[in-house]
Amino acid sequence: xxxxxxxxxxEDGHSADVVTAVIELAKLTRDNVVVVHVxxxxxxxxxxxxxxxxxxxxxxALLDKTxxxxxxxxxxxxxQLQRSTVDKVGDVILxxxxxxxxxxxxxxxxxxxxxxxxxFGSTAHRVIHGAVVPVxxxxxxxxx
Numbered sequence: 160x161x162x163x164x165x166x167x168x169x170e171d172g173h174s175a176d177v178v179t180a181v182i183e184l185a186k187l188t189r190d191n192v193v194v195v196h197v198x199x200x201x202x203x204x205x206x207x208x209x210x211x212x213x214x215x216x217x218x219x220a221l222l223d224k225t226x227x228x229x230x231x232x233x234x235x236x237x238x239q240l241q242r243s244t245v246d247k248v249g250d251v252i253l254x255x256x257x258x259x260x261x262x263x264x265x266x267x268x269x270x271x272x273x274x275x276x277x278x279f280g281s282t283a284h285r286v287i288h289g290a291v292v293p294v295x296x297x298x299x300x301x302x303x
Contacts, residue, residue: 160188161262161293167252167282168196168225169267170213177267177297178225184295185234190262192229192236195255196222197248212245249285256292265295 166181168174178194185192198218201210222238229236243251256264268283283296 161190163191163193163259163261164188164263164265165193165195165252165256165259165261166265167248167267167286168194168221169282170196170199170217170221173299174225174267176299177265177295178228180295180297181265182229182232182234184265185229185236186232192234193255193259193261194222194225194229194236194238195241195252196225196238197241197243197251199245199248200242201244211242249282249289252282252286253289256290261292263293263295264290265297268296268298 164181164185166174166177168178181192184190196218198215199212201212218240222240226236226238239255241251241255252264252266255261264286266283266286268281287294287296
């Protein structure tokens, strides 16, 4: 149906529900899945070299764990570990989706709302507004 589904995951565990949803969808559609985790970088000040915020080993472990969930469900999935500053994570997911010729992008959302997103940025909002294909946003409701 979509040929390829790109799903973005994060280190905070807020992507567990979207992964479950994509597994179920891909089982029905038999689409390939590309799991993307963007290892976040920080920049201490303009012009300074970025520094790694998230440990590389932890980032790879998260990607491997997620890929094993897809494999256990019988869903064909590959993974990509990317690096970017926090404010560009959505752009990286969009770039991967374009490169993979994805027919669907799936991301999770913490559901903080418009004001929080405007002040602190929102990967889901960036993906929604920049995508040229359908976007599935699964809201994390565990904290409610």
